Amino acid sequence: MTASPYRLDPPSGDQREIKLPLREVWARFRPYLRGQERTVSFAFIAIVLSTVATIATPYIIARSIDRYILHRDIAGLRDSALLLLLLYGASLFTTYFQANLTGTIAQQTLFRVRGAVFSRLQELPLAFFHQNRTGDLISRINNDTEKVNTFLAQGLGRFFGNLFTMVGVAIFIFTLNVRLSIALVASVSVIVLATLLLTAWSRRLQRRALTTLGLYTAEVQENLNNFKLIVAFDQRDYFVRNLAARNEANFRDAVRGSLSGQVFRPIYSMAGSLSQLIVLLVGLGMVQSQAITIGLLIGFLSYTQQFYQPLHQIGAVWGDMQSALAGWARLSDLLRLESDLPILPASSAASPPDAPVVELINVDFGYDPGQPVLRGVNLAFGRGRTYALVGPTGGGKSTTAALMARLYDPTAGEVRIEGRDIRTYSLADRAARIGFILQEPFLFTGTVGENLRYGNTDLQSVDDAGLEQILRDDGLDILLTRFDEGLSTPVSDGSENISLGQKQIISFVRAILRKPALLILDEATANIDTVTERLLEHVIDNLAPETTRVIIAHRLNTIERADEILFINEGRVQPALSFDDALHLLESSRRSS
Secondary structure (H helix, E strand, O other): OOOOOOOOOOOOOOOOOOOOOHHHHHHHHHHHHOOOHHHHHHHHHHHHHHHHHHHHHHHHHHHHHHHHHOOOOHHHHHHHHHHHHHHHHHHHHHHHHHHHHHHHHHHHHHHHHHHHHHHHHHHOOHHHHHHOOHHHHHHHHHHHHHHHHHHHHHHHHHHHHHHHHHHHHHHHHHHHOHHHHHHHOOOHHHHHHHHHHHHHHHHHHHHHHHHHHHHHHHHHHHHHHOHHHHHHOOOHHHHHHHHHHHHHHHHHHHHHHHHHHHOHHHHHHHHHHHHHHHHHHHHHHHHHOOOOOHHHHHHHHHHHHHHHHHHHHHHHHHHHHHHHHHHHHHHHHHHOOOOOOOOOOOOOOOOOOOOOOEEEEEEEEOOEOOEOOEEEEEEEEOOOOEEEEEOOOOOOHHHHHHHHOOOOOOOEEEEEEOOEEHHHOOHHHHHHHEEEEOOOOOOOOEEHHHHHHOOOHHHOOOOHHHHHHHHHHOOOHHHHHHOOOHHHOEEOHHHOOOOHHHHHHHHHHHHHOOOOOEEEEEOOOOOOOHHHHHHHHHHHHOOOOOOEEEEEOOOHHHOOOOOEEEEEEOOEEEEEOOHHHHHHHHHHHHHHO
């Protein structure tokens, strides 16, 4: 197990240079375009048609000057004007059509990418969320995907349209006059060299800007979540200073990233102006020597504009492309992660009927290499019994519970549920068998009833009246007396409108309604009053008699009724034969620490 297998960015925010070739970037991105091949094809056809119409117009103008204007052929000039009007109309229509298509492609791709990112987040283990800040993940889902979307919607069509125009112009002008064509493309080498030298630098700065934006978002999210504590300790000045420092870093990197993206535009613009000057000087000499006509020179000047104007626009789009690639690189870092908690194939052998509900066999575990938390733990929890895990802080109680629920896998040994390796259970099967109640309950915005139904497939189609009846049948209707509006009581964002005791009651009942084979209570009553604690004991007493209970607690009164008390300290488990033995072991550990 590596120290930080899931860390997306180093803590300092320093970024490595992106070295993925564009072919591999495309290979990773292509799956999100599946099903849109026809739309993409139509968009490219529209781009090609618009390019053809654009390329044809200077040639028609040059021919009109030489054949019709100089010879005062009004009928021919009228026909040319009509043809130009048709070409301009075709260009307008195809450009609008292409913009609509690329916009549709961008929105559908954004939908898929965000869905894929969110799905991947659901698959990753708890260790991932301990190693990455929530605000930075939000920034990846929102800001980084929006960078990709903006380029797809606005930049991709412009990029290929301008690229096709340049290639088409280059091919066409060489068929007209080689010498003028060489003069026209003479400054392209300046553009190619500048692009090769500046692209990696620009992309690196763009990614750094996105990273510091993610760090700023993380800082805002963390401080707002803990604003009560900031106010209580009168640390608003610290809050302001800290955010100001993050904001300044984000501002500095954003300016650098923006400037790096805009540096291509003046270079491409200068190359275009230089090329027009060269074409004009060479062309005037050729007109004077009658090597070309004045109409052809005017046409070439127009083609020079058509050749370098797209380059100027590509210079603008190129910066957006680097930003999109930087955003996609950060998204790829997340999407490439795989959970280290795989589902293994189940054995065909039947589990013994008397197998323990949960069993730990020679289990070792550590969050970081070389720092074991549990060593050689052997535990077996029988059906329908109550177990208490006690011990000093940091002794390994919560870690033991986390391994039972497979929030982590042991580094050595095996965890079994009902005689089967816990790794062979699907997420749904494991969640159906294990209820986990934490010290800090988490509720979703909605109502009490919606929070009770959360994650319980058996209750999804049950209305509030039916749910009330289920609560009464299970002896859990005490919950209804603690809320003025019963199951319809609203739960606000952050559940600030209800007390901690009410939150924990909902959390308890939500777990018990699932009828788990194993119920783990990790300091679940540590922060509530004794009256609410007695109510929750009443709720627990209504569990099915075959349910196994594992209680982690510091309050000794909560473990007095346990069938067995286990003392965990320094990664070792020691059975405490009695309640008095547990008291003695706790006191000894306090004195030794």
